[in-house]
Amino acid sequence: MKTLSIMFVAVAFIATSSLYAQRKTDIENSKDHPLVSRFSGAVIEFYKETKWGSYKLPVDDNGKIDWKKPKELEGKVTRIQYTVSPDNNSEFVLQNYKSAFKKAGFTVLISIANEELGESDRPHTWGDKYYATGGYYNGLNNGKFGMGIGLPIWKNNHAFIAGRENKDGKDIYAVIYAVVDEKYTLITEDIVEVEAVETGMVSAENISQAILSSGHIAVYDIHFESGKSEIKQESSAALKNIAEYMNSNAAKKFFIVGHTDNTGNFAAAMVLSENRAKAITNELVTKYGVKPEQLNAQGIASLAPIESNLTKEGRAKNRRVEIVEQ
Known part of the structure; x- marks a missing residue:
């Protein structure tokens, strides 16, 4: 956790x-x-x-x-x-x-x-x-x-x-x-x-397993300042592991998709989720050597929840980044 x-x-x-x-x-x-x-x-x-x-x-x-x-x-x-x-x-x-x-x-x-x-x-x-x-x-x-x-x-x-x-x-x-x-x-x-709900630290191995089985993986180990797209320092381990997987699969392409819960203004959440996806893409390319042509940043705010937004636990699960194989 x-x-x-x-x-x-x-x-x-x-x-x-x-x-x-x-x-x-x-x-x-x-x-x-x-x-x-x-x-x-x-x-x-x-x-x-x-x-x-x-x-x-x-x-x-x-x-x-x-x-x-x-x-x-x-x-x-x-x-x-x-x-x-x-x-x-x-x-x-x-x-x-x-x-x-x-x-x-x-x-x-x-x-x-x-x-x-x-x-x-x-x-x-x-x-x-x-x-x-x-x-x-x-x-x-x-x-x-x-x-x-x-x-x-x-x-x-x-x-x-x-x-x-x-x-x-x-x-x-x-x-x-x-x-x-x-x-x-x-x-x-x-x-x-x-802290966020327990998900386990993302690793190259579990990214590979998730992509093979379902084509995507939800990531909870990348953290941002509240309401902003600046990535916090404690996200570096997760970014390194994501880059390890992508650099080992250089022929594959991925969407980096930002998700939010349903609180606040929807239009603002759309912008924020996309900016966060772009920030992750930029970090992976500039700091960890991932090829830019492998990545496509998208933000969809609260359009794809995986839990109910009626509970705090559900909203915490919905605030995530997903790696989706193209």
Whole structure:
């Protein structure tokens, strides 16, 4: 699976049950995520990995909470819930993560606590908006990544922080939501590794097999800046493998076909898909020695979907480049 960017989200809140006692050891088959260090003294209460999913983050580009137009992230989601002593109140958790973000090179996008979160946005409301299945708000993430412990009612000791870093061309976001109860503080980390659906790295061998069996192959390992035709550096391995196949089959000719999903303006998508196909053709010719007469660049936007555009998973599959034998 080709990773485009990595995002992690950490959230903290408290359970409603006064009968709950903090565990002494981590639950079985759980572990810290390598991107996020454990809060001192914390114990893992819940752990779940979702191989690929759609995750919504309610923070806009200006560092404001935006429930109506959240960022939509797609990729692997790991949720880890920790408990820690209630001596670690929400603002203390907030300040610790804020310092950790800055040391790690993150830009803090938002850092707010208690009244700054709004009178109506106490923990039970945040839980409904962010996590819940059903309910009044039908939460942004609709319970699909699991929750080990529920939220408190009317506990107004909570905080929220989000940060962003770009490392080696990959975006990393971090978000913490913290709440404190009488018994303990619960910290939940949502780690979202944003990436395309799993397809496997294209190789000369699997191109050959696909062309022989069906006359074409869908490629998901060539990446572009959003809304642009500039090819990202991480596409070089795929381009090299495509060129290897084409240079070994110099008598054959191919269409390079750009595809999009059905979002946005169709006319603009037609232009974009063709420009991306032309950019790939240019790279193959100028950098990898493919003969120009072998290639014909075409763009057809959303005219040939291979999955339904009604789901995010389907749209991700439809955003592709195809190599088609002429």
